[in-house]
Amino acid sequence: MTVVSLWLSGGIMIDAWHHFHSTVETFFEPAHGLLYAGLLASYIFTAIAVYVYRRRGFPFARALPVGYELTFAGLIVTLIGGVLDMIKHTLFGFEQGFDALTSPTHLLIGAGMFLIITGPIRSALDRPEPPQTLVGQLPMVLALASMMELIHWGTQFIFLPGAERINAPLPAASSAHDTLTLIALGYYKQGTGLLAVIVQSLLLAGFALFALRRIRLAPGALTILLVVGNVFVAAAHSNEAEQFWAVVLASAVAGLCGELFRLGPSVVSAGRWNAFAFALPAVYWATLLSVLAVTMGGLWWSRDVISGSVLFAGIAGLFVNAVAYRATPRA
Numbered sequence: 001m002t003v004v005s006l007w008l009s010g011g012i013m014i015d016a017w018h019h020f021h022s023t024v025e026t027f028f029e030p031a032h033g034l035l036y037a038g039l040l041a042s043y044i045f046t047a048i049a050v051y052v053y054r055r056r057g058f059p060f061a062r063a064l065p066v067g068y069e070l071t072f073a074g075l076i077v078t079l080i081g082g083v084l085d086m087i088k089h090t091l092f093g094f095e096q097g098f099d100a101l102t103s104p105t106h107l108l109i110g111a112g113m114f115l116i117i118t119g120p121i122r123s124a125l126d127r128p129e130p131p132q133t134l135v136g137q138l139p140m141v142l143a144l145a146s147m148m149e150l151i152h153w154g155t156q157f158i159f160l161p162g163a164e165r166i167n168a169p170l171p172a173a174s175s176a177h178d179t180l181t182l183i184a185l186g187y188y189k190q191g192t193g194l195l196a197v198i199v200q201s202l203l204l205a206g207f208a209l210f211a212l213r214r215i216r217l218a219p220g221a222l223t224i225l226l227v228v229g230n231v232f233v234a235a236a237h238s239n240e241a242e243q244f245w246a247v248v249l250a251s252a253v254a255g256l257c258g259e260l261f262r263l264g265p266s267v268v269s270a271g272r273w274n275a276f277a278f279a280l281p282a283v284y285w286a287t288l289l290s291v292l293a294v295t296m297g298g299l300w301w302s303r304d305v306i307s308g309s310v311l312f313a314g315i316a317g318l319f320v321n322a323v324a325y326r327a328t329p330r331a
Contacts (some may be wrong), residue, residue, distance in 0.1 A: 070115045
């Protein structure tokens with residue numbers, strides 16, 4: 001099921017890339033085929049598990065491994081969503097742009113995939129003794145990364161900040177009307193870029209804090225979570241190779257920075273949690289913007305916007321930690 005989770009999260013990003021770079025005219029095209037093959041694999045693996053447990057004498061109501069009950073519900077939801085999506089495309093054609101992102105049938109399929117992907121996570125956390133080694137934690141970590149990719153799919157329009165110099169708005173024109181329009185465009189592009197920083201920082205900190213507060217992650221697990229959780233969306237949305245590698249490198253550096261804190265459920269120091277929550281997204285964005293500046297001819301953002309964005313990232317992490325933190329009850 002961990003393989004299925006990666007298959008689904010990677011498949012949906014390949015499908016997104018396909019929609020960006022070609023005119024989709026039929027439901028039966030390669031990207032859809034890859035995605036639905038992953039869904040078919042989830043049905044097959046679940047059926048095998050039910051068959052094995054039934055052979056062992058378990059009643060049908062208990063024929064799923066612990067933690068996979070909602071996976072079965074996800075299979076039903078995706079089946080309904082897939083059928084409705086095929087009917088919708090047949091009757092009304094294919095969506096473009098934001099229509100594809102907000103299509104109710106697409107969201108229904110995504111909700112079902114979310115339930116399927118969370119199976120390995122629930123399975124690991126429901127065990128009397130959660131896995132302690134990196135190998136034992138990999139199914140949970142990779143499933144978490146796949147969840148992260150699914151959320152990236154829903155927020156893909158604000159994944160990259162567009163801070164590279166090649167993405168700068170046009171300079172002021174001679175016409176006063178055009179100048180006002182270009183100034184407004186610049187504000188809009190900066191605002192969208194800052195929104196990307198904030199939203200992606202919330203995701204980075206949220207997934208990292210969830211994992212660290214629920215289980216003592218083995219060394220390397222956090223880095224794998226961040227790199228795999230960002231690599232598919234980076235591949236789908238990077239117009240230049242430098243953008244892709246900037247995301248991968250920033251994810252790895254942020255993960256390694258988080259490893260240094262060695263935080264876990266037994267750590268009770270609020271100060272260390274706050275330091276981790278601030279540093280993780282701040283290091284990610286400081287690294288990402290630095291790599292883009294070096295490899296793509298500089299940034300068009302001002303020094304204040306660059307430094308302020310890194311601080312915004314850290315503040316977003318502090319916010320997530322404040323919401324997630326549970327104080328020890330007083331005696």
